[in-house]
Amino acid sequence: MQNVLNGIPLWWYLVVSSALFCIGLYGTLARKNAIALLMGVELMLNAANINLLAFWRYLAPDTAGGLAFAAFVLVVAAAEAAVGLALVISVYRTTRSIDPETLDQMKL
Amino acid sequence: MTVQQVLFIVISLVVLGAALFVVTTRNLFRAALMMMLAFFGIAGLFVLLEIGLFAVAQVLIYIGAISILVIFAVMLTRGMQGMVPRNSQAIGAAVTAAIIFAVLLLILGPLRVTIDLARWPVISLFAGNASPREVGGIAWTPADRAIPPVPETYIADFGRALVDLNQYLLPFLLIAFLVDVVLAGAIFIARQRRPAEVIEERRLRAEEDAEEAEAMRRASASPALPEGAVASAVDH
Numbered sequence A: 001m002q003n004v005l006n007g008i009p010l011w012w013y014l015v016v017s018s019a020l021f022c023i024g025l026y027g028t029l030a031r032k033n034a035i036a037l038l039m040g041v042e043l044m045l046n047a048a049n050i051n052l053l054a055f056w057r058y059l060a061p062d063t064a065g066g067l068a069f070a071a072f073v074l075v076v077a078a079a080e081a082a083v084g085l086a087l088v089i090s091v092y093r094t095t096r097s098i099d100p101e102t103l104d105q106m107k108l
Numbered sequence B: 001m002t003v004q005q006v007l008f009i010v011i012s013l014v015v016l017g018a019a020l021f022v023v024t025t026r027n028l029f030r031a032a033l034m035m036m037l038a039f040f041g042i043a044g045l046f047v048l049l050e051i052g053l054f055a056v057a058q059v060l061i062y063i064g065a066i067s068i069l070v071i072f073a074v075m076l077t078r079g080m081q082g083m084v085p086r087n088s089q090a091i092g093a094a095v096t097a098a099i100i101f102a103v104l105l106l107i108l109g110p111l112r113v114t115i116d117l118a119r120w121p122v123i124s125l126f127a128g129n130a131s132p133r134e135v136g137g138i139a140w141t142p143a144d145r146a147i148p149p150v151p152e153t154y155i156a157d158f159g160r161a162l163v164d165l166n167q168y169l170l171p172f173l174l175i176a177f178l179v180d181v182v183l184a185g186a187i188f189i190a191r192q193r194r195p196a197e198v199i200e201e202r203r204l205r206a207e208e209d210a211e212e213a214e215a216m217r218r219a220s221a222s223p224a225l226p227e228g229a230v231a232s233a234v235d236h
Helices: A010-030 A034-059 A065-095 B003-024 B028-048 B052-076 B090-108 B132-137 B154-162 B169-190 B195-221 B227-235
Strands: none
Touching (some): A010 A034, A010 B003, A065 B169, B003 B028
């Protein structure tokens, strides 16, 4: 990997983003609170965004592909946050709990 | 070490430390604030990548909108604070995350394990003849050449690509439609219902529950007991 920009090799970005992704994954799987779970998802989406933009900058800066996909990720993250938090608030209103483990009313 | 390298290391340590705090802390409000810090650090990484547009978008959308939304949700669900932060599968989750991180490091890090797809039995049918440089028709910067600077007009190019029929017009329209639907749906899901509606719903639910209980009692009572016993049970 000889791709170096201002002294920073590409793999530094990849390692940081994969660490961030795994931290977010842990948060999503292990938290006992639906809002904290959504925070983990946001961290994972951010890690994906770092990856997209780093690859765009190092490998294909004269196309628009990386930017377009990163923008779509941004919009989807915003939409996901809006719907997810609306659901959390609605669930909290009816059951007084937002622990994902206790929300099993839809289980057969 | 160049200035950029030092900045990169400091910023990434801040981002990863803040992210770890977000997933481990008991206090949700502090977790939300630390998430803002992590987003800010990521904006710094975008500045180091020389993509000012996305650094600004990160600050506006993630810090300005999403974090505020999360803080609102935290405050609206006040009674849920201070409970045990981990559920029963936390150990499994940690192991899974660590394994995935190790695999990603092996693939992406400096000691890269190269996977030669062309040698794999089935995958080679699909991947055998394509070199990575040809994927997607993008001319990638070869590893031994200097990385070209970001074009001066990259924001204008990006905007034109989004409305270009041959590039990203359709995804752009779809994502605009998605945002419309999502905002309407979020309002519908989270709206405060009028008290009369809620009372009516509770009455209906209570009636349904009563009917169900009655049906279950009949079903469990009728086959086992003689006729008279059922009659007396109904009387009670």
